[in-house]
Amino acid sequence: MARPLHRGASGGGRFSGNSHGFWDDSQMKERTEKEDLDRIRSSDNTYFSFRFPFRFLFLDNSSSKNGLSDNGFASDPFKAGTLRSRHKLTLLFLKFSLVVIVFLALVGSFWWTVSITSSSRGPIFRGYRHIQEQLVSDLWDIGELSLGSARLKEFEFCPQELENYVPCFNVTENFALGFSEGKENDRHCGQGSRQNCLVLPPVNYKVPLRWPTGKDVIWVANVKITAQEVLSSGSLTKRMMMLEEQQISFRSASLMFDGVEDYSHQIAEMIGLRNESNFIQVGVRTILDIGCGYGSFGAHLFSKQLLTMCIANYEASGSQVQLNLERGLPAMISSFTLKQLPYPSLSFDMVHCARCGIDWDQKEGIYLIEADRVLRPGGYFVWTSPLTNSQASLRNKENQKRWNFVRNFAESLCWDMLSQQDETVVWKKTSKKSCYGSRKSGSNPSICSKGHDVESPYYRPLESCIGGTQSRRWIPIEGRPTWPSRAKPNSNELAIYGVSPEDFAEDDLNWNSAVRNYWSLLSPLIFSDHPKRPGDEDPSPPYNMLRNVLDMNAHFGGFNSALLVGGKSVWVMNVVPTSGPNTLPLIFDRGFVGVLHDWCEAFPTYPRTYDMVHANGLLSLETDQQRRCTMLDLFSEIDRLLRPEGWVILRDTASLLEIARALATRLKWDARVVEIESNSVERLLICQKPFFKKQAN
Numbered sequence: 001m002a003r004p005l006h007r008g009a010s011g012g013g014r015f016s017g018n019s020h021g022f023w024d025d026s027q028m029k030e031r032t033e034k035e036d037l038d039r040i041r042s043s044d045n046t047y048f049s050f051r052f053p054f055r056f057l058f059l060d061n062s063s064s065k066n067g068l069s070d071n072g073f074a075s076d077p078f079k080a081g082t083l084r085s086r087h088k089l090t091l092l093f094l095k096f097s098l099v100v101i102v103f104l105a106l107v108g109s110f111w112w113t114v115s116i117t118s119s120s121r122g123p124i125f126r127g128y129r130h131i132q133e134q135l136v137s138d139l140w141d142i143g144e145l146s147l148g149s150a151r152l153k154e155f156e157f158c159p160q161e162l163e164n165y166v167p168c169f170n171v172t173e174n175f176a177l178g179f180s181e182g183k184e185n186d187r188h189c190g191q192g193s194r195q196n197c198l199v200l201p202p203v204n205y206k207v208p209l210r211w212p213t214g215k216d217v218i219w220v221a222n223v224k225i226t227a228q229e230v231l232s233s234g235s236l237t238k239r240m241m242m243l244e245e246q247q248i249s250f251r252s253a254s255l256m257f258d259g260v261e262d263y264s265h266q267i268a269e270m271i272g273l274r275n276e277s278n279f280i281q282v283g284v285r286t287i288l289d290i291g292c293g294y295g296s297f298g299a300h301l302f303s304k305q306l307l308t309m310c311i312a313n314y315e316a317s318g319s320q321v322q323l324n325l326e327r328g329l330p331a332m333i334s335s336f337t338l339k340q341l342p343y344p345s346l347s348f349d350m351v352h353c354a355r356c357g358i359d360w361d362q363k364e365g366i367y368l369i370e371a372d373r374v375l376r377p378g379g380y381f382v383w384t385s386p387l388t389n390s391q392a393s394l395r396n397k398e399n400q401k402r403w404n405f406v407r408n409f410a411e412s413l414c415w416d417m418l419s420q421q422d423e424t425v426v427w428k429k430t431s432k433k434s435c436y437g438s439r440k441s442g443s444n445p446s447i448c449s450k451g452h453d454v455e456s457p458y459y460r461p462l463e464s465c466i467g468g469t470q471s472r473r474w475i476p477i478e479g480r481p482t483w484p485s486r487a488k489p490n491s492n493e494l495a496i497y498g499v500s501p502e503d504f505a506e507d508d509l510n511w512n513s514a515v516r517n518y519w520s521l522l523s524p525l526i527f528s529d530h531p532k533r534p535g536d537e538d539p540s541p542p543y544n545m546l547r548n549v550l551d552m553n554a555h556f557g558g559f560n561s562a563l564l565v566g567g568k569s570v571w572v573m574n575v576v577p578t579s580g581p582n583t584l585p586l587i588f589d590r591g592f593v594g595v596l597h598d599w600c601e602a603f604p605t606y607p608r609t610y611d612m613v614h615a616n617g618l619l620s621l622e623t624d625q626q627r628r629c630t631m632l633d634l635f636s637e638i639d640r641l642l643r644p645e646g647w648v649i650l651r652d653t654a655s656l657l658e659i660a661r662a663l664a665t666r667l668k669w670d671a672r673v674v675e676i677e678s679n680s681v682e683r684l685l686i687c688q689k690p691f692f693k694k695q696a697n
Helices: 019-051 083-115 118-145 171-176 227-231 235-240 259-271 296-302 320-326 363-374 390-394 397-412 491-496 501-521 558-565 584-589 618-623 631-641 654-666
Strands: 217-219 241-243 247-250 286-290 307-312 331-333 348-354 375-384 415-421 424-429 548-551 571-577 593-597 610-616 642-653 670-676 679-688
Touching (some): 259 375, 259 415, 259 424, 286 296, 296 307, 307 320, 320 331, 348 363, 363 397, 397 415, 491 501, 501 558, 558 571, 571 584, 571 618, 584 593, 610 618, 610 631, 618 631, 618 642, 618 654, 631 642, 631 654, 654 670, 654 679
Parallel strands (some): 286 307, 286 348, 307 331, 348 375, 548 571, 548 610, 571 593, 610 642
Antiparallel strands (some): 217 247, 375 424
8 A cells, every 4th residue: 555655754663572583574575665665656757747747847945955855754856956957848848749739730720621511611610710709808818817916906096186087188288299279178099098097076976866857956066067157158058057055957847947948949940840849750869969058958859859969078167068967968078170070971860059169160161061971861950159140240241251151151062041030040951962963063062082981980080071972871861760660770771781680680689688687687686695585675776767878889779779668768878889890870870879989098078977887798899809908998997987876787708707897896896797598608797886985175
């Protein structure tokens, strides 16, 4: 037996009367046992050298110079004086083995490729592609985990001055770089624009009131605005707002504050409608509101099933975008200064500008060309400005010159002026492409060439040519199904985007089922290790706690559609990553709003913007790209966008979500991975961001 031979070397022997006989027997027995022990050690060492080829890299070097261990036992002969040579041999053996394995894999792959028939290559390639994606995912896992414990420490909180920080819109840095004439307020994303720290809410921050109460009342401490900024705003805005000690109240629904209702009613009449409730009947559903003030126009139209997207310049305080988002209204930072808007051509049914601060007559009308690009055929351009007041313009020759330029340029864009009342003018964009050919020879602006007219204008330079005329989506708004029918395109409409009816129907069915499951998970109970049946004392699922939703990988917009079908009073910012296929035209044509975005850059909005952030397959999508950023960068950006007590739902492969859960822990989120029924590959990661309160000094 081998085991007793490895017990103690001293003691245990018993002497008999015949000491000589004992010595002879003992010597013979010792030789026999030594031979057995050598055979056993030889076999053991052979076994370990193949099964554990790395063990020589971790040998204990604590043995004495005399070859004895600390307890007096003889040391392993493999440890005696040959450690360096063994390391070299081991590494050489590993390198040789790796070369052999790679060679055999290449030969086998080549033989397999040649041997398969053409009919079977499709499914096999898909399987190979899946293995390749899994390999990339695993390499990402290894890269993240190999960074060690130094990367696993929790995030630090940002300094107080960054509580309203928006990366890529650093005005001070832009001035230092030499930007001026309005360019300093534009978007400039470069290296070092990110801040990998947790943005704390302002002192006295409170969770926004539930919708729809939060539409009309917001907490003063949640936004960076002063009483002076409220009082110095436009006359219409002042009538819409009442500043109290802790709240700002928007009284647009009150009878004594009827400015917005009268204004929207006036626009409807100028179009030829009875009132604003009839906008949908003539094909108006989505509206781009430029320089939207504090959102009273969009808030009023929301009750008419109209979806208004507010865009405005970055503002350090008193921000229009921040107040709109705090009210639960769609908004994002954007401008006409240098670049095209990150929307496809022919996206909005109406473009609205009420004293929006844009000089439409400047730069040879290039801003009007951009407005025309995003406006659908048959859509409406509404402009309210003192410049359009003909009587006032007659008394000022400069204003008259500017007004004449805009009016003539609109005509060259094939816009038809429908009506002019007081300071408001309404134009209708042509529905017929033939209008451009009937203009005078050499008329400007010209029609864009096919190479310039693109559907993915991710902050491209402004174009001085008319776009969208060559698109298959050139369909007049009156020729499209009205809302909500347009949310369900038919097979002929889907063919425009290269989407099969079967794929669309399956996507729609899956999301309707997923949303029902999601809503049941949005409760702190899922973070309990001992879930119990909800009682009166437990927080109920937030059926009406969510208003602003960000879908980071929107695909067809199925998540947005399912939320509306489920009766959820939410709006969704549908983001289509620039790293994947561009499905944003389909999303807009369904009557939703969204934007193109590169998730290696900061999203153009203020902190604490969204109640929920959702992403399906985004992590897998990003693994296929040559990333300029890490998953850590992505998660710190999500934390910046998310409101305190907000939710994150990620759906992806199990391996990626395990890394994501570790990062969520670093961000101090509550996180749990949930299995998906009848799906062994994907998982759900449900997270909630805690409310960390900053102590007042």
